[in-house]
Amino acid sequence: xxxxxxxxxxxxxxxxxxxxxxxxxxxxxxxxxxxxxxxxxxxxxxxxxxxxxxxxxxxxxxxxxxxxxxxxxxxxxxxxxxxxxxxxxxxxxxxxxxxxxxxxxxxxxxxxxxxxxxxxxxxxxxxxxxxxxxxxxxxxxxxxxxxxxxxxxxxxxxxxxxxxxxxxxxxxxxxxxxxxxxxxxxxxxx
Amino acid sequence: xxxxxxxxxxxxxxxxxxxxxxxxxxxxxxxxxxxxxxxxxxxxxxxxxxxxxxxxxxxxxxxxxxxxxxxxxxxxxxxxxxxxxxxxxxxxxxxxxxxxxxxxxxxxxxxxxxxxxxxxxxxxxxxxxxxxxxxxxxxxxxxxxxxxxxxxxxxxxxxxxxxxxxxxxxx
Amino acid sequence: xxxxxxxxxxxxxxxxxxxxxxxxxxxxxxxxxxxxxxxxxxxxxxxxxxxxxxxxxxxxxxxxxxxxxxxxxxxxxxxxxxxxxxxxxxxxxxxxxxxxxxxxxxxxxxxxxxxxxxxxxxxxxxxxxxxxxxxxxxxxxxxxxxxxxxxxxxxxxxxxxxxxxxxxxxxxxxxxxxxxxxxxxxxxxxxxxxxxxxxxxxxxxxxxxxxxxxxxxxxxxxxxxxxxxxxxxxxxxxxxxxxxxxxxxxxxxxxxxxxxxxxxxxxxxxxxxxxxxxxxxxxxxxxxxxxxxxxxxxxxxxxxxxxxxxxxxxxxxxxxxxxxxxxxxxxxxxxxxxxxxxxxxxxxxxxxxxxxxxxxxxxxxxxxxxxxxxxxxxxxxxxxxx
Numbered sequence: 001x002x003x004x005x006x007x008x009x010x011x012x013x014x015x016x017x018x019x020x021x022x023x024x025x026x027x028x029x030x031x032x033x034x035x036x037x038x039x040x041x042x043x044x045x046x047x048x049x050x051x052x053x054x055x056x057x058x059x060x061x062x063x064x065x066x067x068x069x070x071x072x073x074x075x076x077x078x079x080x081x082x083x084x085x086x087x088x089x090x091x092x093x094x095x096x097x098x099x100x101x102x103x104x105x106x107x108x109x110x111x112x113x114x115x116x117x118x119x120x121x122x123x124x125x126x127x128x129x130x131x132x133x134x135x136x137x138x139x140x141x142x143x144x145x146x147x148x149x150x151x152x153x154x155x156x157x158x159x160x161x162x163x164x165x166x167x168x169x170x171x172x173x174x175x176x177x178x179x180x181x182x183x184x185x186x187x188x189x190x
Numbered sequence: 191x192x193x194x195x196x197x198x199x200x201x202x203x204x205x206x207x208x209x210x211x212x213x214x215x216x217x218x219x220x221x222x223x224x225x226x227x228x229x230x231x232x233x234x235x236x237x238x239x240x241x242x243x244x245x246x247x248x249x250x251x252x253x254x255x256x257x258x259x260x261x262x263x264x265x266x267x268x269x270x271x272x273x274x275x276x277x278x279x280x281x282x283x284x285x286x287x288x289x290x291x292x293x294x295x296x297x298x299x300x301x302x303x304x305x306x307x308x309x310x311x312x313x314x315x316x317x318x319x320x321x322x323x324x325x326x327x328x329x330x331x332x333x334x335x336x337x338x339x340x341x342x343x344x345x346x347x348x349x350x351x352x353x354x355x356x357x358x359x360x361x
Numbered sequence: 362x363x364x365x366x367x368x369x370x371x372x373x374x375x376x377x378x379x380x381x382x383x384x385x386x387x388x389x390x391x392x393x394x395x396x397x398x399x400x401x402x403x404x405x406x407x408x409x410x411x412x413x414x415x416x417x418x419x420x421x422x423x424x425x426x427x428x429x430x431x432x433x434x435x436x437x438x439x440x441x442x443x444x445x446x447x448x449x450x451x452x453x454x455x456x457x458x459x460x461x462x463x464x465x466x467x468x469x470x471x472x473x474x475x476x477x478x479x480x481x482x483x484x485x486x487x488x489x490x491x492x493x494x495x496x497x498x499x500x501x502x503x504x505x506x507x508x509x510x511x512x513x514x515x516x517x518x519x520x521x522x523x524x525x526x527x528x529x530x531x532x533x534x535x536x537x538x539x540x541x542x543x544x545x546x547x548x549x550x551x552x553x554x555x556x557x558x559x560x561x562x563x564x565x566x567x568x569x570x571x572x573x574x575x576x577x578x579x580x581x582x583x584x585x586x587x588x589x590x591x592x593x594x595x596x597x598x599x600x601x602x603x604x605x606x607x608x609x610x611x612x613x614x615x616x617x618x619x620x621x622x623x624x625x626x627x628x629x630x631x632x633x634x635x636x637x638x639x640x641x642x643x644x645x646x647x648x649x650x651x652x653x654x655x656x657x658x659x660x661x662x663x664x665x666x667x668x669x670x671x672x673x674x675x676x677x678x679x680x681x682x683x684x685x686x687x688x689x690x691x692x693x694x695x696x697x698x699x700x701x702x703x704x705x706x707x708x709x710x711x712x713x714x715x716x717x718x719x720x721x722x723x724x725x726x727x728x729x730x731x732x733x734x735x736x737x738x739x740x741x742x743x744x745x746x747x
Contacts, residue, residue: 062614063681088595090683091709093694108681108694108709112592112606119614121681144595147717155429170422170746172283172319180318180430187316187434237396240424241449241743244493244530248519251496251512268396284395284402284423291396313443316434317427338449338530 035061038120041084042066048079057125065106065123070135073126077107077141085114086122089138092148094156098183102127105135105158107145128158137162155181221360228298229352230260232273237291240278242305245338254341259348272299273351276328278338279307281319285327292328300355302347303330306337313337388415393731395423403742405719412727417720425746432706437463437673440703442533447710447744449530451490453482454686455708456535461616462682462693463537467675474663475539476617481552481655482525482534483684484648488559489518490687491641494739495570498638501732502579507570514562517555524548537673539666549656556649563646571639580634584722584734587632596718598689598711599644599739602628603636610685622654634730637737641687672701688712688739712745 038059045054045066053072057065068076080086086109095104106125111117128135137160139146152158153166157179160166168175178185238246249256250263261273274292292299303324306312311322324330331354334347388408395404402423408416428447432440444459445452457479464471471479492511499507519529524545526532534540570576586596591604601608607626611619627643629636677699683692689711696705715738722734 087592090595090690090692090714091694091707093705093707093709095696095705106694108692112601112608118608121683123681142595143593144714144717147713170425172281172422177318180427185318185430187318187430235396238402240402240426241446243402244450247493247496248512248516250508251516252509253513253516279424279426281423281425283425287395287423313446314426314431317431319425319427340529 035059037116038062038064041122044084045076045079049076062119063121063123065125067125067127070126070128073124074136074138074141077124077138080109080122080124081141085117086111087113089142089145089148090121092145092152094152094158094181096156096181096183098130101130103130103133103156103158105152107138109142133158135160139163155179157182224360225356225358228272229355232261232300232348232351233271234261234263234273234275235268235271235291235295236263237274237288238277240307242278242338245341245344246275246277246304249341249344254345256345256348259345261348268295271295273302274299274328275302275304276308276324278305279312279314280321280324282321283319285321288324289327300331300351301328302332302334302351304334304339304344304347306335309333309335401742403740407723409728414723414726414728414731417723419716419719421716421742421746423746424743428747429706429708432703434702436701437467437537437703441536442531445531445533447747448686448688448741450493451486451687452530452532453486453534454684455691457483458682458684458691458693460535460537461684462680462695463673465680465682466678466695466697467537467673469538469667469673471539471667472664474660475665477655477659478540478544478665479535480618481652482522482532482540484652484655485518485522487648487687488645489515489522491645492518494641498736501736502576504576510566514559521552521555524551536666538669541666543665552652552656556652560649566642571642577635580638580733580737583634583730584726584737585632586718586722590721594717594721596715598715599640600637600715600718601689602626603640604632605630610683610690614683616682616684621658622651624651634733634737674699674701686711688741688744689714708747710744710747712740712742715740716745
């Protein structure tokens with residue numbers, strides 16, 4: 001089945017493509033065929049903003065991921081919406097990396113209006129410092145990220161500047177502990 | 191002759207004995223009648239707590255018809271209800287509201303704890319937001335195990351509650 | 362007499378000055394709380410001016426059980442039972458997406474017959490979920506036949522699922538690597554008979570529910586969500602398809618065997634509540650064709666799952682996979698660091714994304730329209746809270 005073959009291709013690409021936060025440029029991956037449509041999207045981004053701002057983490061069939069510093073994220077997101085055609089955020093999530101002392105916030109963006117892009121999910125990620133985590137909000141660009149950003153604030157402690165309500169959303173009103181998804185919050189008994 | 195029997199000294203005694211005879215004659219049938227009325231019209235509050243509410247909804251469906259036992263979900267107010275079925279997980283945010291709902295119901299009221307999460311916390315025992323069992327908040331009459339319990343199990347739980355009510359005394 | 366009328370007017374004016382009636386005082390705050398026949402286990406605060414709603418603020422979290430944190434303490438296969446509880450009546454789809462993501466991370470291949478059975482269970486679950494949703498819609502609008510008929514028909518599908526998986530609602534049938542067991546004997550004929558019976562019933566449903574003048578009056582023209590607003594708010598599932606956008610994950614990004622199946626995306630262009638309640642019904646009709654095609658094309662014999670390892674693990678990496686569940690695109694973002702336990706699991710569920718449309722649609726509409734708008738957004742509180 002073609003889906004099985006794409007699974008193996010994903011598997012073999014995975015062992016060579018995936019890094020955590022080091023910079024990889026496209027020219028190093030010459031051993032596997034890189035999907036053309038996805039790399040054209042990423043090439044547009046890399047040519048408009050230089051290689052220092054947009055770092056490509058991986059390019060797979062249907063999924064790409066880029067890493068930008070926190071102060072440039074608004075410009076990159078505006079470019080992604082206006083020129084490339086992505087129009088909504090599917091989810092906003094955060095991952096805690098205590099070893100690097102960073103929290104990674106990642107936006108998964110997709111498109112409803114463009115036919116070719118509707119199967120593609122672009123992951124836009126930034127890294128903020130764990131002790132002083134502030135990020136500019138993207139709800140002026142992608143309104144669909146509003147409740148997701150509020151949940152990321154409450155679960156991880158990342159403050160979004162410009163978001164109208166950085167408040168508790170899902171947790172009980174008398175929550176007096178550290179944000180639950182941080183790695184130092186241990187579940188009782190484990 | 192009755193005038194000789196009834197004199198001021200033993201009038202009180204006779205009235206007392208008459209009261210005793212009447213109470214003993216009517217207590218049992220009256221209690222039976224009141225209990226009969228309570229058993230066959232247990233109205234549950236519409237309070238869904240978590241995922242077991244799907245099996246409660248299926249129990250009200252045509253196959254496991256729970257309405258033949260008199261258990262109709264009253265969509266009016268909860269001041270008319272006398273049964274609260276805690277369906278599923280109770281989180282720390284929901285617990286004060288559950289107690290408020292329980293306090294607003296008039297006496298006599300009964301509680302059925304449905305599902306493993308309501309009995310001991312179940313599958314979510316080590317979550318940070320889940321109470322380990324609901325009997326710290328409301329006094330539970332019947333525990334119905336299962337995850338989620340089949341509608342037949344829930345009906346058996348209701349029948350156990352009916353047996354319990356039959357045995358209780360009317361105050 | 363004129364003296365009296367003048368005095369009367371003056372008294373009224375002075376009375377109003379004393380009371381100092383302002384704009385804010387005319388509003389009444391209502392809390393449509395967790396104990397309410399019209400809301401389920403979810404609370405939203407609304408402020409009402411006469412009959413019109415002017416402010417709405419959702420307050421979820423009454424069933425927040427911390428699924429994402431619990432996933433980090435169990436390995437990949439142990440996560441399946443508690444991950445299928447958020448949407449208990451659609452449990453096959455939420456574990457389907459998880460299995461796809463884990464298979465990509467740990468490099469497991471699924472045999473062909475397993476893929477077909479997975480897709481068949483997913484379609485049967487889609488029918489079960491939509492029938493329950495229709496039933497509760499009936500309760501909200503006070504139409505008790507609309508509760509009894511779908512819930513009764515749903516029991517027949519649950520019988521099929523019980524024969525296939527062993528449990529009524531919580532199947533734990535999908536695992537990373539395929540499905541747990543094969544179909545029993547005679548299952549194919551039973552399934553085809555049930556689908557034929559159900560298609561006749563769907564004609565009756567359309568007559569009694571969707572052509573009912575009362576139902577139409579309560580839902581037509583109510584809660585209009587235009588195409589541009591739907592894209593901007595990022596809604597998903599049947600809410601999106603009722604606003605004129607033909608997007609379905611099974612067609613846009615086919616997973617497993619959906620590339621071989623020929624079906625049409627059902628969508629409607631009138632963006633009101635009636636369209637949002639019609640689209641799942643059309644999806645159910647299309648699902649019947651998909652079930653027939655799947656049973657036709659399934660290979661007659663073969664393995665149904667890859668060889669099970671005790672603790673599957675893969676190299677460090679991440680994966681994002683999505684599946685069309687009853688409520689919309691359900692996506693999983695899983696980060697693994699080389700150990701058998703995942704490092705981070707994030708669920709992107711349809712209910713949480715559709716919640717943004719609730720204040721948007723309720724503000725400006727009448728209070729009596731609130732149940733028909735709220736339930737037509739296909740919102741299940743347990744799923745949104747995870």
